[in-house]
Amino acid sequence: MKKQYISYQETIDFLKQAMAEHPNLIRVDSIGETHEGRPIMMATISRNVAHADDKPALLYTGTIHAREWIGIELATRYIRHIMDNHQSDPHLLNALTRNTLYMVPCLNPDGFEYSRNHFSFWRKNRRDNGDGTFGVDLNRNFPVRFRKNSDTTSNVYGGPSAFSEPETRAMRDFVESHPNITVALDYHSQGNVFFPAHKFNHEEEVEGADLNILCANMASEIYKVTGRQYGIHRGKPPFNLIHGSGREYYYSKGILPTVVEVGTRNIPDYLMNMSQSVDENIPALTYALDSAINYSKHAPKRVECLTAQSIGTNDVTLSWEYDQSDDCHFEIYRSTTAKSPCNSDNRLAVTKSLTYSDVQLNSGQRYFYHIRVVNPVTGIKSAFTPTLKIRTLLNNDEFLYTLFPGKNDVGYVGEKTRSLNPQHFGYNSLFVGVNRRKGCCYGVVAFDLDRLPSDAIIKKAVFSLPDEPGQCQD
Numbered sequence: 001m002k003k004q005y006i007s008y009q010e011t012i013d014f015l016k017q018a019m020a021e022h023p024n025l026i027r028v029d030s031i032g033e034t035h036e037g038r039p040i041m042m043a044t045i046s047r048n049v050a051h052a053d054d055k056p057a058l059l060y061t062g063t064i065h066a067r068e069w070i071g072i073e074l075a076t077r078y079i080r081h082i083m084d085n086h087q088s089d090p091h092l093l094n095a096l097t098r099n100t101l102y103m104v105p106c107l108n109p110d111g112f113e114y115s116r117n118h119f120s121f122w123r124k125n126r127r128d129n130g131d132g133t134f135g136v137d138l139n140r141n142f143p144v145r146f147r148k149n150s151d152t153t154s155n156v157y158g159g160p161s162a163f164s165e166p167e168t169r170a171m172r173d174f175v176e177s178h179p180n181i182t183v184a185l186d187y188h189s190q191g192n193v194f195f196p197a198h199k200f201n202h203e204e205e206v207e208g209a210d211l212n213i214l215c216a217n218m219a220s221e222i223y224k225v226t227g228r229q230y231g232i233h234r235g236k237p238p239f240n241l242i243h244g245s246g247r248e249y250y251y252s253k254g255i256l257p258t259v260v261e262v263g264t265r266n267i268p269d270y271l272m273n274m275s276q277s278v279d280e281n282i283p284a285l286t287y288a289l290d291s292a293i294n295y296s297k298h299a300p301k302r303v304e305c306l307t308a309q310s311i312g313t314n315d316v317t318l319s320w321e322y323d324q325s326d327d328c329h330f331e332i333y334r335s336t337t338a339k340s341p342c343n344s345d346n347r348l349a350v351t352k353s354l355t356y357s358d359v360q361l362n363s364g365q366r367y368f369y370h371i372r373v374v375n376p377v378t379g380i381k382s383a384f385t386p387t388l389k390i391r392t393l394l395n396n397d398e399f400l401y402t403l404f405p406g407k408n409d410v411g412y413v414g415e416k417t418r419s420l421n422p423q424h425f426g427y428n429s430l431f432v433g434v435n436r437r438k439g440c441c442y443g444v445v446a447f448d449l450d451r452l453p454s455d456a457i458i459k460k461a462v463f464s465l466p467d468e469p470g471q472c473q474d
């Protein structure tokens with residue numbers, strides 16, 4: 001059954017064949033050697049590949065965790081997609097003309113082969129720990145907040161020291177000698193979610209909007225293919241820090257990195273959805289590749305000091321600062337939720353002015369604004385300015401209430417649990433769904449409206465749940 005997945009040797013053969021067929025487009029090198037002597041293969045892909053290292057670049061890493069086979073599958077299928085389409089797809093051709101793709105289809109070849117041949121759910125590499133155990137979790141072996149942990153049996157054992165492993169050292173040496181890398185995507189499974197990098201400070205980071213928008217725009221490309229909605233979860237400091245992950249190492253080098261968790265399960269135990277997971281990620285990869293130049297030294301600098309000069313009930317006037325020595329335009333985006341994409345669907349305006357009045361707003365509503373600079377000659381765009389959040393004012397006859405339910409007003413009722421239903425309130429657990437024992441179960445949340453004036457008209461009620469906890473594993 002597992003034969004449908006590509007092996008590591010087949011991957012190497014495929015890459016060499018691709019280079020032979022497209023010598024001006026694809027270059028293949030080994031960037032290191034594993035404990036078991038396998039080469040760590042890197043494909044460099046760019047139009048006129050001899051100049052690849054002079055262009056802004058996207059770094060792709062796959063299958064750092066042995067059992068997460070999507071990384072190597074997606075990489076080889078994407079390379080095939082490039083070979084088949086770069087001459088007919090002007091968008092792809094343009095992306096490859098201005099940018100370079102560095103692709104490590106499988107960063108953990110020893111573990112991957114062990115997963116294929118011996119134990120599907122193997123995660124680590126195959127270091128002999130010298131105590132009868134094997135393996136280091138390579139995504140805990142990078143230096144940012146590396147944690148020394150002597151439990152070699154653990155699935156997240158980070159190794160004796162940061163960069164103790166040949167796989168992570170290969171990435172260090174490559175990244176340090178390639179300052180042209182601007183975006184890094186690390187493909188894992190599972191979850192259909194992006195986990196962008198975090199500095200784990202409490203302060204908002206200047207790159208925070210860029211990371212969220214990069215992921216949101218990739219997510220909207222995925223949505224176009226399969227209708228699947230990928231989430232975007234940035235860790236909330238200081239919880240859920242991953243010690244020694246590649247993502248935070250790349251971030252520390254000035255790269256915009258995110259983990260992409262593909263699919264709903266670890267790869268080896270499912271077969272049906274693999275092609276969907278691969279197909280939906282192909283346009284998202286092209287989008288990310290095309291964006292690499294926007295975060296490079298060739299890009300205009302970002303706008304400063306985006307603020308709301310005035311806020312009314314139905315309007316807001318934005319202003320910003322920019323040294324207009326270049327002839328450039330400003331693109332303004334508006335959305336009503338956080339972490340929305342910024343694309344042609346919500347681009348409000350393109351202007352040369354340093355102010356903009358948005359007059360088609362609803363009262364008492366939250367809006368999120370983003371702005372970036374575009375060089376109209378080259379088409380290169382700047383990074384985004386940190387998000388501006390505003391809430392429009394209420395009309396004279398309006399007011400806004402935020403209501404929180406009491407502890408005993410939250411619970412669920414089950415079809416087959418009538419006598420027990422009163423006990424389902426006031427607890428932390430809220431079961432909503434169908435279950436053989438309980439039948440159909442519905443969540444119930446009651447709100448006390450006594451504080452509302454008796455003649456008030458409820459124009460709008462919004463039910464909001466807290467953000468997902470700041471989970472950012474893998």
Ligand SMILES: [Zn+2]
Nearest residue numbers: 065068188474
């Ligand atoms: Zn993983």
